[in-house]
Amino acid sequence: MGIRGTAILMAAAAMLPVTAQAADLRAKAPVAAAEPQLCKEVTEVNPDIFGFSSGTDVATPGSLALGLEYGGAFGTRSGSLTGSEGKVQLSFGFVPCIELGPSISFGMEHATTAFSPEDAKSEAIGGAIEAKFKLLGRAQAGVGMTLVFEPGWGRVRDRNHIFDDGGNLYRDSNSHDETSLASKILFDTVLIPDRLFLALNFVHEAAWVDVTPSEEESTFITSAALTLQASENFFIGVEGSYRHAYAGAWFDEAQGDAWFVGPTFLWSISENVALSGALAVQVAGSEKSSEDYLGMGDINLADFNQYEAKLKLGISF
Template identity: 30%
Template sequence: MKPGDDRVDTEHIFGFSMGSDIGKQGEIELEIENIGRFGKRFGSYTGIGVLSQVKFVLTDNFRVAPGVSFASTQTNGVPGMIDNRRTALAGASMEFRYKVLDRDVMPFGLTLHAAPAWNRVDELTGLDIQTYGSELAALMDKELIRDTLFATVNLWFSAGASRELSNEWCRDSELAVNAALSYKVGPDLIVGVEARYLRAYDGLGLDRFVGDAVYLGPTFSTHLAHNVGLSGTFSTQVAGKAAHDHQHLDLDDFERHQAMLRFNYLF
């Protein structure tokens, strides 16, 4: 739901997944997205990433959103990771979204997303790093029951090159397929369920498979006030495997739990 609008805006009703709506021309919106990652196979791990964006809807089909990110990491006794406890300014990004199909007049909605970014701190480890990368996505949604039941499918691709303290460059990429259903249970509340499949690779072009994970969890979206929205999800890894490990779940490349809480303020 878009704060201040009775019409259901699908962008943030699906958890990590996104709907195709981008807002109306002239709108300016502040968004603060908090993502938490919790749990490895051994030791203690908590990673929190905060992305603050200001969204400018330039036309009904095009939006830009500059942002800055912060990272807070606590690791202790996790194999392959340095024990660390740190909170820092992590980096900056610029998001672009272009609505290709409007679901009000087409069979489904489709928006293309691109977000180049630079980071000076690794949000996963909390260590100093120089990272240049981008994510690309196709966001599709459909209104199954008018003003009541909504569905989305997302295709995400991200890739980046990082230079660690050793001055050695490493390159990686990730592919994700998301699907979610959301149901409007009241004037200001939408609840749903989301499933995500993630695959991690070495190399910028999905070169060498590293591991995969399946996450499942509930979602919600609500209005706190006329122009204030809150949405979120908590998902758990229910399946997965690292390429080099026979154990159930991939807790080397991914976490046991991932959560998101998002705050939106429409000016």
């Protein structure tokens, strides 16, 4: 074979263990932790396509999103009522299947009474943190399921202007704190891939008002939304909800109820920016005063507004 051939064979034999070891190292290289299969989705569905209702998808670990939201409420039994709220929320994926979303909100309300010379205004500022826990994914179970808890706190300032019979103006102003907790169970599913989507929400909203004497109130909401993907970047749908008001925080004393229905939309302006909105119109309801329901029409304007609107700009990073 000769000296040169023997040297080549010896060099090749010396390299074999190194090459095999390198292959083993590559095979045993650490793999990034995968998202748990129970909540992992093959196809994402923007949770904002359902209007006031919400889908079950949560942010993936490390992702970040900003939401700028406007909410409006209009209509009362007599006189006029206009309420507006602005909300800024930053949401991020904490760990797989969990999303956290701290927020701050600003609100104002102006009400006048047709049969009383009273003009009432209120202003509020507050904050909350929303925690979402996704338990089931559509990819595995066919239906997505997410639990949501959102504790909050707000400072409210009330101002009343009252004119007496002589035309004299009296002003009354006071401030108080309000603590709230929203608890939600969210479901959604894809009826027709890339075409038709359905969401079902169960929501309990409780509030504790720090006045003398202290007050507690709550609302239980059941809502369903059907959304059609009309084009690649545009969704349109319809949403209906049933709402029941309570005097206590935990279903203590039932008050009035109401049915709402209205349109929804979402426009994907770009890959990372989306504009969504919804309008809810009260179509039926009943009021309760003390122990007797009042025959004041076919809708409930004592516990709920006649119209509610929502507009949200979502930006992901």
